[in-house]
Structure formats: structure tokens, C-alpha cells
Amino acid sequence: MKKLIGIVLTFVIIQLLISTNIINSYLQATLATICINIILAVSLNLITGFTGQFSLGHAGFMSIGAYTCAIIVMRIPTVPGFLLGLLAGAVMAALVGILVGLPTLRLRGDYLAIATLGMAEIIKVIFTNLEITNGAAGLSGIPRFVNWAWLFVFTVGTIWLITNFLKSSHGRACISIREDEIAAEAMGINTTKYKVTAFTIGAFCAGIAGALYASYFYFLKPGTFGFLKSIDVLVIVVLGGMGSISGSILAAILLALISTLLQAFPELRMVIYSLLLIVIMIFRPQGLMGSREISLSVFSKLRGLLPSKKGRE
């Protein structure tokens, strides 16, 4: 219940800031980036941080969602059309996830990373050469349905579903693979099945993020979804903490804010950004949150530290 109030309050406050134009259209784009990055990071965290499968192909899944949704919504430019596109995009990404996951998830660690990297590149090349995606020039004029409210609902929804999943027996099965694959298998966990499951759920969510991206920024080109995009998402996951959902959320917000603040110094922007990453990694190698989660009880503990009114009297 407390959580629900917190979520509604967050939404209302930001909505108010938007309608009073304190968050102007430039900042609104940052807000959209934050939401999309949260979805991407939380879903990659499920694959990499919780299940322990090092994937570098998240941008590939995102682009499948983005292009599928764009192609559909350009032919049916209505809200139901967009929702259909979003669903189709997510399902397409999940299908590709299964297809790629079945053979590659037999690989471990760095080998899997290279295989998924290759997959994302293949997807990029396909989109560059297809007629329907308008090749390297990309798609423009995608009908824009996504606004702050849509982004918020999908972001919260994704977080909610993935957190629920992780608290279930199926989620614990995924986590046991990260902890010790041989022991997990010996305790009756079908590790291949759960690796593919985590990979597919992750791909599905990345597809949603892609669809939201397509409709919010109404322009797509294959280059957007290259290797660097996958790395961006991975940086958020590692920085926030492998195996911490709240860490991913925090890091997505923090990095977007830093990046926005540094717009004032365009020459030094990437230098400062990279330096910050290096410094954080030196002092917090386990990421901002480690594998812990922020919970509301943190706030009540903080309150306990403050001298209470009764104590003073």
C-alpha cells in the first residue's frame, strides 16, 4: 500500500512539473530516456545480474521491438495500432530471444558475450538492408503516441513484473544458476530452460523499451542500436549493482542526469562522464547498491535515527 502511494505520488509530482513547464520539452526527452533505460537495465539485470548470463545483445532486442512497432503503427496510426505494435514488437523480440538463446546459452561467460554481440550486429545489418525499414536512412515520421504517462506505466509495470518474478520459485531457480550452475542442476533445476526463460523475458522487455523509443522519438535508424547502446545498458546494470533492481533504477536516473548536466560542456562531456564511471568503479566495485535493494523500511530506519519528538520532551 505504501509502495502504491509512493508510485502515484511520483507520477503526480512529475506530471505537475511537466504541466507547469518546469520540466520543459528538453528535460522531457531526458525523462523518456530515463524510463526507457530503466526498462532496458532492469531486464538486462535479470539476464546478467540475476541469472549470471553475460549478454551484450540487448540493443538488438530493443531494435526488433522498435522497428516492429514502428512498421505497424505507421500503417495503423491509432492508439490501438500502437498497442498492437508494442505487443508485436515485444513478442518478436522474445521469439528471437528464444531462437538465439537455445544454441548460445550453452556457452559460458565471455563466449556467450561474444555470441550475443554477434547476434546484435546481425540484427543491425538486417535492418540496414531491408526495404521495409528504409535501410540506413531509417524510418521517420512515426506517429507519436507515447507521452510521460505511457512511459511511466510501462516502466513501473516492467519493474513490478520482474520483481515479482524474482521473488517466485522460478526466479529463484534463475538466481541459483548464477550462484552455482552444477549445484543448481543437481538440485533438479533445468538450467538450460531457466537460462532461456530469463533471456526471453529480458528480450521481451527490451522489445517494449524499443517500441516506446520508436513512438516517443518518432525516428529510427539502425545505427542507434549498435554495440554502444548495448554497452550503455550494461554500464547502467554494472554501475547500479549486478543483481539489484533498485540499483539499476538509480543508476539509470543518475547517468541520465549527469549526461544532461554535462551538456553545458560539450568538449569535456564524455571525458567527465568516463572519469566518473572510473571513480565509481574504483570505490564501489560491486556497484552502487551491490546486490541489495532499497526498501521502504530504509526510510523508517532513518526516521528512527532522528531524535523523536517524544525524546525531546
Next chain:
Amino acid sequence: MALLSIKKLTKTFGGLTAVSNVNMELEQGELVGLIGPNGAGKTTVFNLLTGVYVPTGGSIILNVDGRQKSLYGLKPYAICKAGIARTFQNIRLFKDLTVFDNVRIAMHQNVKYGLLSSFLHLSSYRKEEGKLKEESLEFLQIMKLDGKKDELARNLPYGEQRHLEIARALATKPALLLLDEPAAGMNPAETAQLTELIEWIRKQFRLTILLIEHDMSLVMKICERIYVLDYGMLIADGTPDEIKSNKRVIEAYLGEDVSNA
């Protein structure tokens, strides 16, 4: 028919024969020891039984409640489902998870709700998770770990980590339990305690137990029968007393008697 019958089990790694033509039979409810000098192939036998390695030849038949099942070529998780659970020589707990989660994960194969329910936490989720919690706490109580259920497995003292491994194995509800050196690294008092515990869980859960152990005080005390392995071959089997006086066993452990040579 025996609970487990192994016939002509063989495993070669390249040119090396780790296990050669091993025949074993375990009757329902037996407590059997598997001993042998270092490198004799004991753990390899365990790994063959649990599907970590695929045998080069031979057959493994498990017979639970009158249903026979060949375990040849099955994946470890399927073998676990068929009714064989194990502990590991070099403890393999889920170290960064709580004691409670370690046991809960082992019970996953009996969980009856699907993915949809795990996303939406439907009523089947709540019912099953409640049951899961209750049952796993029972296993922790048996191993006297219920007071530490929220501690991370890595923070437990060594002896309790071994206990947690047994609790986790029991949670898969096996018919046959394989213990790989359960007393390794324990002092005599702890070993005596463990000996009692193993006997007790065997009765309580009507288990058949096969154990690898170097601590002869434990093996000779609780095992009804013992198989002796040397260089991958079975050199003897029998009751503890028979094994103690078996010439080939003594030779395998201590070397040949020089005066007779």
C-alpha cells in the same frame, strides 16, 4: 528388485579409464559405503550416477516404487527428479543466498505454479509459496539451522555448511541420497554427531544412502555394506568386518607386504 542396480559401469577420459566395469546393487533402505584410496574413482562414480558425466558404457537402473528407470544419459536435473540427491565433496552451496533460499531452491521441482502466476502473484503463488516455506523450515529444523534461516550460506561455520548441504539434498525428496565425504574436515566430536544424524535421517525419511568417506570410524560404524574401489575397479564388497580383514583392501591402502613378495 534392488533400488539401484549398476552393471558394468565404465568411464574413460581419453586413454584413462577412471571407472571400469563396476557392478553395484543397493537395496531399499540400505546404508552403503564406498571407499578406496585417493584417486580410486569414487567421486567419478557419483558423477556418473548423477549425470554430471555420461558413462562410456554400462547401465544404471533406478527402481523407485516399482517403476524402473534407466538413468543412462539423463541430465542431472532429470536424475534428481527421478529420486537421487547428492552433496558435494567441496561444498557447493548457493553462497550468496540465504540458508532459507538454499533449501527453497531445492524444492523448486515440486512447485506447482506456472510462469504467469510468478509474474502476477496469483492465489496459486501464495498458496504454494506458503507450503514451500513451511516445508523448508521443517528441513531446516531437522538440521538445527532454523535459527539461522536468514543468514547468507557463506557466513555459516564449516560444519553447518555441511549440514545445510544435507538439508538441501533432503529437500529434493530423494529415494537415494549420495553423500560425498560428509565428514571431511570435521573433528571427532562433530563426526560422531554427524554419524548419529545420518542414521536418524535414514530412518526418518526411509532413505537409501550411499556414502563416500575416508573417516573409517564413521564408515565402519554405520555402513551395513561396503564397496571398495581401487584404480577404478571394485576390489571387494562385504560387511565392515569382512572388509577390515580383506587382504586386497589392506594391500590397496597400505601397499603389498614386502616379506611375501
